[in-house]
Amino acid sequence: MRVKKQKRHRKVVRFYSACFGFRDPYKVLCDGTFIHHLLQHRLTPADDVLAHLLGARALLFTTRCIIGELRSLGESHSEALEAAQELITARCDHENRVSALVCVESVIGETNSEHFFVATQDVDMRKKFREVPGVPVIYGLRNSLFIEQPSSKQKEFVKSTEEKRLHMNEAEYLKLHKKNLKDEMANNSENDMAEEPQVRKNISTAKRMLGVAEKSKFKRKMAKGPNPLSCKKKKRKYDTSIAKNQDRADGGPTKKKRIRKRKRSSKPDAPTS
Template sequence: MRQKRSKSYKKQMLVYKNTFKFRLPYQIICDEHIIEETYTKRYNLLNNLNKILQPNIIHASNGSKQETDEASLNPKKTLKLFVTQCSMQHIYETKNEDLIEFVKYNFERRRCNHDYKDPKTSEDCIFSITNVTGKKDENEVIKNINNMVIGTNKHKYIICTQDINLRRKLRRVPGVPIVHFMNSNVLLLEPISDTSKQYSENFESQKLTHGLNDSKNAGFKRSVEQMNNSAAPTETPLPVIKKKSTNNPNPLSVKKKVAKVPVHEKNEETKSESTEPAKKKRKRVRSKKNSSATSEDKEDDKTLKADTSA
C-alpha cells in the first residue's frame, strides 16, 4: 500500500511541477487545528511531509548533483512551513505558551493583510491567499461555492488543513495540493481535483495545437467569421539599423592631395613657353685691375722662358 501511495503521490507532484510550475522550496500553509494536533501528539510534521511530497526525487530530473543527493538536501531547505497572521492570532488566544513557542520556532509568519484585532477564520483567511483574483468576490458573504469567483494559486501554496469546508472550496481552484490527517496519525495527499485535471489536459492539448502546429501557420483556409474575429496585429515598424561611422585617419600622417590640372591647360602652358624668346645670357665683364695683372704675368713668363733657353 505504501509503495502504491508513493507512486500516486509522485505522479500528482509531477503534474503540479510540470503544469503549474511548482518549484523548490515548497511553501506549505498550515492552519491552527493541524498545528495543535502535531504539537499534542509530538508528530514530526516536516519529515512526514517530505516523505509524501518527495521533493528530492521529483526535482532530480534537472540533473544537478545537489538535487540527486538525498543527504545533501535537508527537509528544512526543500520545505517551508507557514502560518497566517489570523491563525497565529487564534493560537495566541489559547494562551498556551509552550504551543506559542513551538509555532515561533518551527513556522514562519505569512502576511494575509487582515486586521489582527478582528482576525478571520482559517477558512476565509487561507482561501483568500490561495484563490488570487483581480476582482472582488461578491459572494464572499453568502459563501456560495458554486457562484464564487475562481482565481489561481499564484504563489504556489500547498495547504495542510483539517477543515472540510476549506478543502471543498480549494478543490475548485486549479493547482492547489491539499494535505490532511487520516486516522489522526497518517498524512495523506488528496488526489488531483477535477478542475486541476481539466486545466492540465487543456495545457497539454495546447502544446499540440499551438506554435507551428497551429492551423493559422499551417496554411489552412479560415472562414470569414474567424478572419473577422481574429484582429490583425498592428504592424510595428522595423528598427532602423545605424551604420557604424568609420573613423577618419590622422591628417598629419596623410599625404596632401595634389590638384590635378586638366590636359588642355597643360598644352596651353607648354605652347606659351615655346613662343616666348629665349633670354640672352649676360656676359661677365672683367675689371681693369684683373686685366692688367694678367698682362704682367704673361710678360714675366716670357722672360723666364728666354732665360732658361740661354
C-alpha cells in the same frame, strides 16, 4: 502498502509540478488545526515529515491570523501556538484578525501564484480548495499524512489549458522571430565573405578577356639603394719590407748565418813506403 501510498503521493506531486509549475523547495501553508494534529500525534519534526511525504525539502508557512486564532483558543492550544510562531509568516493584508479560511483564501488567491500546498484538517477548507485549480491539499489521518488526489475540476482545467501550454504565446513568438533574424543576418555575412574571392577572380578574368592589363603588371621601377659591396672601404695592404726594417731597428730577429759542412771523400789513403 506503504510503498504504494508513497508512489501515489509522488505521482500527485509530479502532476502539480508539470501542470502548475511547483518547484523544490515546496511551500506548505499550515493552519492551526494541522499544526495541532502534528503535535497531538507526535509527527515531529514537521519539516522532515512533510519532506518525506513530498519527496523534497519543504518550507512551512503560517499567517498572523492563524496565530491569533490559536492564541484565542487558550491553554489547550498553547503548544500549537508556540510551534506556529516558529514557522515562516506568510504575508496577509488583514488589519483585524479574520478566520483561518478567509485568511488562507486571500493568500492563495485565484491562481495560487506562490505555489502553496495547503495543509489543513478543516473539512470546509478542503472542499473549498478542491474547486480552485492548482492548489494541492495535505491532511492528516491518525499518525499518517496524505495528499488529496487532483479533483475532476482541476483535471478539466489542465486539459483546457493544455492547448495553450503546447503552443507559444506572443512574447515567445517575438523572441524566436528576433533570434531567427539574427541568425539569417549572420549567415548572409558569412556567404558574402565566402563569395568575395570568387568575385575578384571573375573581375580579373573579364579584364584579361577585354585586353585590360592589371595594375600589378606595370609596376614602375624605382631607384634602389647603392650596392652595399661597393660601399665597403678598401683594406690597406701590409708592407713586409717596412716590417723587416722595423724589426732590425728594434733589435728584433736577425738573419741566421749559413753553416758549411765539410765533405769527406770516400777514397782510401795511399800506402806509405
